[in-house]
Amino acid sequence: MDVDARGVRTYYDELGTGEPVVLLHGGGVTADSWQGQARALAAQYRVLIPERRGHGRTPDVDGPVSMEIFAADTAAFVEALELGPVHVVGWSDGGKVGMSLALSRPDLVRKLVLIGTELTHAGGTAANQALLEPGGLEFLAAAFRAQYEPLSPDGPEHFDVVFAKWAQMWKTLPDVELAVLKALPMPVLLMQGDDDCVRIEHTAEVARAIPDAQVAVVPGSSHGLPLEKPEVVNRLLLDFLAGPQAPKFMPLGDLSS
Numbered sequence: 001m002d003v004d005a006r007g008v009r010t011y012y013d014e015l016g017t018g019e020p021v022v023l024l025h026g027g028g029v030t031a032d033s034w035q036g037q038a039r040a041l042a043a044q045y046r047v048l049i050p051e052r053r054g055h056g057r058t059p060d061v062d063g064p065v066s067m068e069i070f071a072a073d074t075a076a077f078v079e080a081l082e083l084g085p086v087h088v089v090g091w092s093d094g095g096k097v098g099m100s101l102a103l104s105r106p107d108l109v110r111k112l113v114l115i116g117t118e119l120t121h122a123g124g125t126a127a128n129q130a131l132l133e134p135g136g137l138e139f140l141a142a143a144f145r146a147q148y149e150p151l152s153p154d155g156p157e158h159f160d161v162v163f164a165k166w167a168q169m170w171k172t173l174p175d176v177e178l179a180v181l182k183a184l185p186m187p188v189l190l191m192q193g194d195d196d197c198v199r200i201e202h203t204a205e206v207a208r209a210i211p212d213a214q215v216a217v218v219p220g221s222s223h224g225l226p227l228e229k230p231e232v233v234n235r236l237l238l239d240f241l242a243g244p245q246a247p248k249f250m251p252l253g254d255l256s257s
Contacts, residue, residue: 002058005050005076011057012050012077016042019110020086021241022078023049024094026116027166028144030056030151033091036230041237045087050077052097054162059153065165067093067173071100078108087241089113091226099176106185111241113189115233116196116223119176123202137167181209188213189240191233193221214240 002011013031021041023034031049041047052070054060074097078086087110090098095117102109118124130136141163149156188210190203194217207213216236221228 003077003080005073005080008053008061008073008076009059010050010053010073010077012048013038014046014048015039016045016047018045019241020083021045021047022074022083022086022088023047024074024088024090024097025049025051025055026092026094027170028055028093028140028163029147032056034226036226037089037234037237040230040234041241044238045241048081048083048086050074054152054154054165056147056151057153060158060162060165065169067096067100067169068104070097071104074098074101075105075108084108085110087111087113089115089237090117091115092117092223096173102184102186102188103176103180109186111187111189112184113191113237113240115191116193116198116225117190118198118202119178119206120202121173121175123199123206125197125199128197132167132171178206178209181206182211184210187240187245189216189236190214191216191218191225191236193217193223193225193228194219195222196225197223212245214245 001014002009015038023037025031025033031051034049038047038049051058053073085108088098088101095114098112098114099119102112121129131140144163145159148159152158190207190213192198192203200217203215207215218225218229218232226233
């Protein structure tokens with residue numbers, strides 16, 4: 001299916017009924033990356049998985065890209081389908097888009113989940129930061145080209161154009177000022193693998209900045225957490241989305257200070 005969102009003919013998958021949950025894929029990949037979650041969530045929710053401009057089956061648009069542009073596109077997608085406030089689950093770059101949406105349009109976000117998402121450059125591990133060096137970018141280009149070329153309506157030859165946009169965005173991505181996170185009105189869950197490219201200390205720092213944020217660090221997993229441990233991720237998501245947080249018996253840890 002597709003819908004016009006701010007002039008972008010946006011492809012999306014949809015399944016299930018109930019409160020809407022919008023799944024935001026990572027950079028350079030497609031809606032297919034959520035296969036491990038879509039059906040499990042669709043048993044209780046209306047699941048929508050849009051592909052951002054220049055990703056998957058959604059065409060590119062002239063001009064640069066940024067998390068703010070992607071967030072505005074996502075807001076337009078939610079409004080075009082008249083979804084009202086939605087649960088937003090973002091993985092990697094999708095989490096950055098989700099956070100940008102939550103900060104700019106909190107009226108559209110019921111609950112927010114970030115998976116493997118750093119909000120500052122220092123929040124990534126050294127290996128993650130090395131991906132922005134020439135060798136790292138070559139590695140990413142090869143991996144993302146394989147997903148882009150079979151699906152893009154712009155044709156395989158357009159990949160170099162969109163990858164140059166992504167690389168420029170990643171290199172110039174501004175840090176999120178953690179102080180602004182205290183204004184977030186919605187419940188937030190931060191999730192990552194214990195061997196993720198996001199520093200666990202950074203995720204704890206982000207959690208401390210968000211009132212009543214929840215944190216889940218999944219053992220034996222990396223940045224590919226939703227692919228590696230789908231059943232664990234699904235349990236955490238369903239529990240978080242289901243209702244209010246249960247009262248804490250002894251909230252005495254670092255995240256409460």
